[in-house]
Amino acid sequence: MLQILQENSDIRDVESASSPELWDSSSVVLITYPDTVFRKGEDSLKTLSDFIDKKLGNIAKIIHVLPFLPSTSDGGFAVSNHDQIAPSFGNWSDLKKLSKDHNIMADLVLNHVSSSHKWVQQFIQSINPGTSYILSPRDLNGWDKVIRPRNTSLFIKLATKEGLKNTWTTFGPDQIDLDWQNPDILIEFLKLIVLYLKNGVSWIRLDAIAFIWKEKNTSCLHRDQVHQIVKLLRFYLENLVNKGVIITETNVPEAENLSYLKSGDEAHMAYNFPLPPLLLEALVSNKADLLNKWLCSWPSLPFKTTFLNFTASHDGIGLRPLEGLMTQNRLHELLVNCEKRGGLISHRKMENGEDSPYELNISWWSAMSDSGIDPSYLQVQRFLLSQLFTIALQGVPAFYLPAVLASENDIKSFGRSGERRDLNRERFDVEKLYLKLKDIQSFPNQIIRELNSAMEKRTKEISFHPDSPMHCLTKDRSDVVIITRGENKDKIWAIHNMTNSRLTISLLDSIFSYSEDSSSKWSDLLKDKLIINNILEVPPYNVMWLKRIN
Template sequence: MEGSEAIQENLRNIYGLEKGELAFDRICPILESFPAKEKEKREYFSEKDIVLITYGDSLQDSDTAPLDTLIGFACKKLKNIFSTIHILPFYPYSSDDGFSVIDFFAVNPELGTWDDIKKLGNHFDLMFDFVLNHISSKSEWFIQYLAGEKGFEDLAIEVNPSTDLSRVTRPRSLPLLTEYQKKSGESVWVWTTFSADQIDLNFKSIHVLEKMVKVLLHYVENGVRIIRMDAIAYLWKEAGTSCIHLKQAHEMVKLFRSIFNLLAPDVMNLTETNVPHDENIRYFGNGKDEAQMVYNFTLPPLLLYTFVKETTSILSRWAKSLVLESLDNTFFNFTASHDGIGVRPLEGILPAGEIDDLIDIVKKNGGQTSYKQNTDGSESPYELNITYVDAMWRNLGKTDEYHAKRFLASQSIMLSLPGVPAIYIHSLLGSRNWLAGVKQTRRARSINREKLNIQDVFKALEDNNSFRSQVFFPYMTLIAIRKDQPAFHPNASFEVLDIHEKVFALKRSAKEQTLISLTNVSGASQTITLMEKDTPEKRDLVSGRMIFTQEILLAPYQYLWIQV
């Protein structure tokens, strides 16, 4: 197949020479049958790229299917502001709010249809989850595996329960192996990294690889622009190792990148690896061969720490490290998602005692902490379960307006950093902790997964005094301003300015424009001095006001984007 040399090399690196050639022979017909997209790819990303993260049913209406409700809201409120919508797993599922997939090829009928997905794609770029590490125990694939049907015999990873797996990195405090009975009556123990219902797929099997390549290309055929590679770090298993970040996992990312380069060069890989920063950025590879984007997992907890402690010193030091060598790479910047605020990415950045302080704040603000099991049997904090809005609450007898201002200040920093911003729908709408949901599901992560009635949302947005309104409209204004600034292009240069301990300052520069972003992370007014003496007249893009002095007074939690 013309242009497939990189794919062949990837497969040899994963499976060895002989098995790699066999794997290529098996997937080649799949690739050849795919209707290749235009070879001329567009720019991967620009300052105009803003992603909304949402479940297909985060917004609900009694009269319409959830996806149709989402389309209506997005077209009415978000069009020409947001460029991309990430619909969290919209496939039939059995648990984990969509991440235990029953059928990779189908849309959950409770949400809508593929036609709805395509309709949304007529107005926005689309981002899908490629849940490639595991599949539901209720899936037809796993049922066929248990029945011993041809092509499914090696779907799961069977392990002798006496095998020493003590070195395996555990993201959860749940058993690593789960016992199932085959149709033949044989009992087997299979690898289940995340839960007993989520069966890890055996990528050592070429049958599995074939199936998942078909899934990937099915998503491309249905209009995906960004592929989120869920839990990719855990993909490859070898007893006696940590089973995280193994060479084959990286090679698998390279394989999918090579397939996109050949068949859909405008589609991007985004790796989801909630791990310490240095491990996370390795998924950029050499800058050209792995992911175009990685989640900036350190940002959410470190930003929270910055506002809790009212000091920018650690954030500023870390932000200076965000330099990337390749213009094909950037960070996927976010503060909230459907999951909690991961704390593992703070390892090596904050001492354990400081992380404990965050845990205390989250508890005071109505949240919880989830723990993972370590190789020595102990447990350590894994994520903080709270809406980011309520994580930014400060009980000083202040008003909702003050709370909204503090939250929006945190978002101004996220929006100014180099990368593509991604905003969770509950952050955009100013959602508070869904404590009733936690009680109802008995799952801590439900706290920021509330299903909202769209009519209630519209009503709240029409009320200028509502908290949702106080968050949504200033946030949308900020995003609208950002997307028109060349200096916020992901590849625009940046410089962290150490001008005040309580003010995060960032200089962004493109050929056409230079901006300085200033954010007061404290509850007190701060005075700073800008040394941009060559430009006596400066304009704050947020307020539209001119600034004629070098000395600037920032109110509590005020943020400015100054064009110089």
């Protein structure tokens, strides 16, 4: 590792050293596939770059370009080649150009490779290094405690030159697990990180990191060695670039997710996995009691660590993070409400052999629809509330491009592939999209305008810095969520009406107490509107950002 660091000491950006902050009030992540928007005959990274520059200026400071390496399945997460970008997306220079005006976040798929990867083919031919890179336990006893994210077989047999061999397949038969007890695997990925950094990537997402280390008679999840590897990767990244960020992706119960932040020397950032299902449940049930209770126990994190707050992503809406936060009855109601809106439910295999709900497969836009006669009733209001909610929280907000474009459940793609997650991975012909966006009444136009405006306002407020203090003021309420960000004269009150009814709120309530000049007036930052009296009438699913002004 030291040799790689010495050989690549020229990567470090000297200019960025003068600004040590990893994030600020303007920080926001746009999550997108390289070809979410496409133009026939053009490399999709070029199309994406052009679309973002024209339409998404304020909501794409950081771009999470989902897997761009060649892949055979699972939406890019079955990597078949680590050396090049998939030809239909473009090449390394396209990615580097995109990084000139944006921070680029990329996936490090550590747990497995495609069954077509050269390492697997070497394993089949019984030649190195593949023979020692692929996880192939001889004894299948002692693995009954393994915690799975899927309900497929844990092992598949591959016909090699030396006969049939069992290979570990955590996520499915096309994704063959690597043997991380071989230190050469680490070196391979350290070299890949260098390739990423040389081509404009500075934020590294550790995909499914919790699963990489296997030991008999354990859950094979979050092993001590995993945490040591995350620490090492952070040390490595920080010694190569000044503003590198490690993000862990662990769709697990909250305490387990937090384990990658609590020490302060592992991940810089972790996906805030309880947020999407709790927020969804609150909006479809008109009951925010669980969401308020969770917000009021928001954890204190070490310096230079924070959450990535998101609602939609390329995956489903994880249900394991709800463990300990939601009763089975409420969870059942959530599943039913998802199915009413055209969603599906994916399962994982439990230790006792039974299947258990693992994630909801539904587009976030469809999830925001009404279950009554008119699905579009208050749909855009619910959707915008959900996105403004993430902007107001402590941490860095993230938006998923298909959701921003009001993508409904993509039945056609799901029908072609049979992959449930494809319900939420729609691709858009960019020329048709530009035409649609010319209509100021179209849902994508409304969403983009509102989010660009909200992020512009957020950027100006020090109270919305990801590290700024946050407090929830509505622990015992189910109709409204009110949080404060910042302190003293900069404090902001973010008010969210979580119901389909108008809500009356008095500014004379003690939660709006203010220690500074009591003669100062209130302003709604979102609407650039001065508050005239002390009674607020908040429309259904409406959001206000209140601040005292002189």
